[in-house]
Amino acid sequence: xxxxxxxxAALAAVLLLGAIVSFSLPVSAVGAGSPxxxxxxxxxxxxxxxxAQPGTVIQGxxxxxNLGDGPGRFLIYAGDGLTSPYTGVVYANRDKPLVDGPLGNxxxxxxxxxxxxxxxxxxxxxxxxxxxxxxxxxxxxxxGDHVGAISAENPEPTLDSNGQFTLGVTQRTVQAVVVHIPNxxxxxxxxxxxxxxxxxxxxxxxxxxxxxxxxxxxxxxxMTFTVTDPQKKPxxxxxxxxxxxxxxxxxxxxxxxxxxxxxxxxxxFDGDFGIKDHEQHFHYCFDVTxxxxxxxxxxxxxxxxxxxxxxxxxxxxxVGGVFMVAFLLFLLLLRRKRCDHxxxxxxxxxxxxxxxxxxxxxxxxxxxxxxxxxxxxxxxxYRLHLRDVPAEPPPxxxxxQAPASS
Amino acid sequence: xxxxxxxxxxxSTAVGVFAGTLSVTVPASTTLPxxxxxxxxxxxxxxxxxxxxxxGTNVGWKGTLAVQQFHIIGTNAWTPGASAVLANNNSGQxxxxxxxxxxxxxxxxxxxxxxxxxxxxxxxxxxxxGTATKNTPFVMGVRGMTIDFLSGQAYVVTDVYTAxxxxxxxxxxxxxxxxxxxxxxSGAGGTNLPTATGGTSTVTSGSPSTYSTTPVxxxxxxxxxxxxxxxxxxxVTLTWDPNNTWALPYTASAQYTIASGP
Numbered sequence: 001x002x003x004x005x006x007x008x009a010a011l012a013a014v015l016l017l018g019a020i021v022s023f024s025l026p027v028s029a030v031g032a033g034s035p036x037x038x039x040x041x042x043x044x045x046x047x048x049x050x051x052a053q054p055g056t057v058i059q060g061x062x063x064x065x066n067l068g069d070g071p072g073r074f075l076i077y078a079g080d081g082l083t084s085p086y087t088g089v090v091y092a093n094r095d096k097p098l099v100d101g102p103l104g105n106x107x108x109x110x111x112x113x114x115x116x117x118x119x120x121x122x123x124x125x126x127x128x129x130x131x132x133x134x135x136x137x138x139x140x141x142x143x144g145d146h147v148g149a150i151s152a153e154n155p156e157p158t159l160d161s162n163g164q165f166t167l168g169v170t171q172r173t174v175q176a177v178v179v180h181i182p183n184x185x186x187x188x189x190x191x192x193x194x195x196x197x198x199x200x201x202x203x204x205x206x207x208x209x210x211x212x213x214x215x216x217x218x219x220x221x222x223m224t225f226t227v228t229d230p231q232k233k234p235x236x237x238x239x240x241x242x243x244x245x246x247x248x249x250x251x252x253x254x255x256x257x258x259x260x261x262x263x264x265x266x267x268x269f270d271g272d273f274g275i276k277d278h279e280q281h282f283h284y285c286f287d288v289t290x291x292x293x294x295x296x297x298x299x300x301x302x303x304x305x306x307x308x309x310x311x312x313x314x315x316x317x318x319v320g321g322v323f324m325v326a327f328l329l330f331l332l333l334l335r336r337k338r339c340d341h342x343x344x345x346x347x348x349x350x351x352x353x354x355x356x357x358x359x360x361x362x363x364x365x366x367x368x369x370x371x372x373x374x375x376x377x378x379x380x381x382y383r384l385h386l387r388d389v390p391a392e393p394p395p396x397x398x399x400x401q402a403p404a405s406s
Numbered sequence: 407x408x409x410x411x412x413x414x415x416x417x418s419t420a421v422g423v424f425a426g427t428l429s430v431t432v433p434a435s436t437t438l439p440x441x442x443x444x445x446x447x448x449x450x451x452x453x454x455x456x457x458x459x460x461x462g463t464n465v466g467w468k469g470t471l472a473v474q475q476f477h478i479i480g481t482n483a484w485t486p487g488a489s490a491v492l493a494n495n496n497s498g499q500x501x502x503x504x505x506x507x508x509x510x511x512x513x514x515x516x517x518x519x520x521x522x523x524x525x526x527x528x529x530x531x532x533x534x535x536g537t538a539t540k541n542t543p544f545v546m547g548v549r550g551m552t553i554d555f556l557s558g559q560a561y562v563v564t565d566v567y568t569a570x571x572x573x574x575x576x577x578x579x580x581x582x583x584x585x586x587x588x589x590x591x592s593g594a595g596g597t598n599l600p601t602a603t604g605g606t607s608t609v610t611s612g613s614p615s616t617y618s619t620t621p622v623x624x625x626x627x628x629x630x631x632x633x634x635x636x637x638x639x640x641x642v643t644l645t646w647d648p649n650n651t652w653a654l655p656y657t658a659s660a661q662y663t664i665a666s667g668p
Contacts, residue, residue: 036429036460046425046465047666067429067458081667084620086607089668090470093661095616149667157659158453163437165476165644168659169453171430176667200577200608201645203447218668243623244668256580256606301447 033072033123035152036065037173040130047176048150050135054181058135062116062175064152066123074121074152076131080109081147081176081246083213085254088243091149091174100147101248108248110148110179113137121152137179144184144216144247148177178218189214190221190274192282197262197292203301205262205292207236207255211273213245220244222279225271227262235260235267259298264290339378341365341385350376359385426459426633428467428664438644446648449582451639456591457600457625457664458635466629467666469600470621471581471640476574476658477614484553489513489565493541493554499614500571502549505650507531507572509546511553513565524555531571570652573614578645579658580608581624585641588625593634600627600636606643617661 040061043049050058066072079097084090092099092111100109116133123129133150157168193210200206213221220241227236238255266287272279295301337350341362353375359365362385369375377385433455441448459467483497500507508530515525517540527535528546538544540559543552553567581604588599604624612618624640627633646656 032433034429034431034433036427036431036458038425038427042424045666045668047668063427065427065429067427067431069432082620084622086604086622088468088623090621090623091663091665091667093472093612093617093619093621095612096619099619145668147668149665151663153661158433158435163440164443164653164655165438165448166655166657167436167438167452167473167642168657169433169435169455170659170661171433171455172661172663173428173430174663174665174667175425175428176665178668201575202647203645206608254608256608258606 032068032070032156032158033066033074033125033154034068034171035072035074035121035154035173036067037150037152037175038063039175047178049176049178049180051180051182052135052137054137054141055139056135056137058137058179060133060135060177062131062133062150062152063128064121064123064131065128066125068154069125071125072121072123072154073156074123075155076116076118076121076150076152078111078114078116078133078177079149079151080111081149081178082109083246083249083251084243085251086243087245087251087253089147089176089218089246091151091176094151094153100246108142108146109246110135110146110177112148113146113179114148114150114177116150135177135179137181141181142216143181144186145218146179146181147218147246148179149174150177184216186215187217187219188275188278190280192271192273192280192284194284195227195269195286197257197286197288199292199295200256202295204295205257205260205288207257209253209255209269209271210250211253212250214248215245215275216247218244218247219275221273221275223271223273224279225269225273228268228270229262230265230267235262261295261297262288262293264288264293337376339381340368340375341377341381344378350378351382352376353382358382361385425465425666428666429458429460430469430662430664431456431458433662443646443651443653444648447643447645449585449641449643451585451587451641453660453662454637454639455662456635457632457638457662458591459627459633460635465666466627467600467632467664468623468627469625469638470623470663470665471604471609471642472618472621472661472663473579473609473611474617474658474660475576475611475614476578476644476656478571478573478652478654478656480550480552480571483551483569483571484511484567485569486565486567489567490559490561491556492567493556496543496552496554497569497571498543498545498550498552500550500573501613502531503573503575504531505572505574505647506570506652507549509551509569509571511546511567511569513561513563516563517555517561519558519560522557524561526553570654572650572652572656574644574646574651574656574658576611577608579611580606580643580645581622582606582641582643583624586624587637587639587641589637591635591637593636598631598633600625600632600638602641609642611658614658617659621661621663 079092080100081089082100101107153172157170191212195209224239268285436452480497480499484495511528517524532547540555541557543554586602609622
């Protein structure tokens with residue numbers, strides 16, 4: 001049986017798309033537990049939030065549900081909330097749960113105030129349990145906001161080690177615990193240190209800006225800064241509101257210079273940093289050395305997306321599939337034939353005219369047929385020509401021999 | 407024992423709301439697309455997972471990424487070649503900073519089968535010598551490497567063992583916000599969808615066995631958004647030194663965190 005080409009192309013496209021999908025699907029964790037967490041009580045912002053005096057002991061509860069499709073063994077631990085180098089509150093890992101504060105020893109974080117059971121929670125899929133915890137606010141704790149957190153973590157990574165670079169993943173769910181101790185003293189204190197430039201992976205420069213947020217309360221400060229070159233020309237500019245800072249946190253704000261290269265020279269930094277209407281101005285000049293400028297120009301930092309030919313089987317198949325489908329479509333288009341009357345290309349069989357009488361109603365086709373001794377029409381034109389053919393002249397009556405009279 | 411004063415927070419009373427349950431489920435392991443070592447960098451979506459706030463109260467959430475250092479695992483690190491067999495070919499996990507470290511261990515004195523020790527020297531990423539006890543992993547240097555000679559096995563001075571190990575730089579991974587893909591699994595789409603963030607922030611790794619000290623935010627759902635379940639595939643850029651990387655599998659574990667907080 002002859003299989004029409006256009007059907008073959010359609011089947012090939014379906015099979016190839018199926019192959020693309022199947023090869024592109026990542027390896028999923030089968031039978032993994034996933035900790036779903038929510039506070040056991042109501043709070044204005046969802047997470048645990050307490051207004052408390054020094055010396056207070058607070059009790060709370062956390063509801064943990066295994067939302068995975070397998071049994072889960074979850075580690076429960078308390079940790080500090082801290083300010084990310086990119087700003088915003090993030091939560092310390094169990095490797096080093098108490099890191100907040102200028103000295104990195106947790107003196108301002110609330111993580112150390114939180115007591116949770118140290119025994120891992122083991123749950124079947126969809127099983128739920130309530131974990132009680134205590135927040136003990138030290139008697140000498142300072143006024144202001146203190147951020148801690150309770151984490152539930154599945155420490156077992158999904159891992160598929162079948163390639164040059166493989167990334168497994170573990171899951172953690174965190175509920176912040178914020179304690180507001182009344183009467184904060186400093187609500188605006190900030191400081192900006194002298195910036196410097198560093199390189200990363202020999203690929204790009206980073207502008208590192210030491211920031212101190214000295215206030216006692218959580219806030220989202222504003223920052224505007226401009227870096228000018230020796231000719232006073234602005235080369236880097238930023239203007240925006242940062243994400244939340246934890247009180248008394250110091251970070252080195254990292255600003256990637258993805259679109260500019262600062263050559264070796266002396267640059268000046270002018271910035272305003274602080275909460276709204278309390279921004280403070282800071283001015284520094286700093287050098288960029290030759291080694292700090294030893295990165296390619298922005299347009300020459302290599303492919304951020306590997307070329308298709310270097311990709312693995314899934315992408316090769318995907319790209320190959322697209323080309324194959326395009327090629328088959330091209331073949332289909334080539335197989336179209338042109339109708340000699342309407343001059344349009346049509347799929348399927350066209351009709352070869354063998355009888356000039358079929359087209360005698362069309363002067364153009366008749367002339368072409370006489371000239372080329374062949375003519376090809378699409379079905380619709382052929383039908384039209386047949387319909388328009390003038391009626392055959394009535395047959396000449398034949399003489400009927402009269403019967404011989406008897 | 408006297409019970410200490412327990413004061414419920416002002417926030418835990420009438421004005422409060424029950425928060426939704428936050429979770430990250432169905433995380434996938436990812437082998438990054440095969441790329442020539444000479445390329446030195448690669449951007450791809452990795453480790454799709456379902457991020458959810460169910461039965462939510464529209465208080466928002468954020469998702470962060472922390473990562474361990476990409477490393478060649480110590481399992482089967484040693485290659486005996488034609489030399490006498492080891493108890494096993496495993497090493498302790500290399501914790502040095504070299505992305506493509508090489509070690510050579512030479513037996514420096516013959517050791518009969520009945521002898522319980524083997525005298526060795528080593529060179530490459532670290533240099534030293536010592537006496538290993540058979541069937542006990544012998545620690546070479548200070549970068550985690552060990553070698554385990556077999557009890558009852560004889561060794562001669564021509565026995566040589568090599569290992570190729572290494573760790574990518576702690577700055578190897580960065581967020582590629584433009585490559586992050588977020589799609590709706592259940593709930594409402596449109597403006598309810600969480601949004602990708604993080605720009606090209608570096609996710610500074612911890613050691614081969616510990617996560618970043620400060621996770622990096624790469625997805626966020628503001629107040630009134632992010633209620634439902636969403637498939638999030640974070641975009642990342644991995645960078646390595648083409649002249650200092652073995653063509654061997656480097657692996658790492660990432661940690662996804664979904665958090666409710668300020």
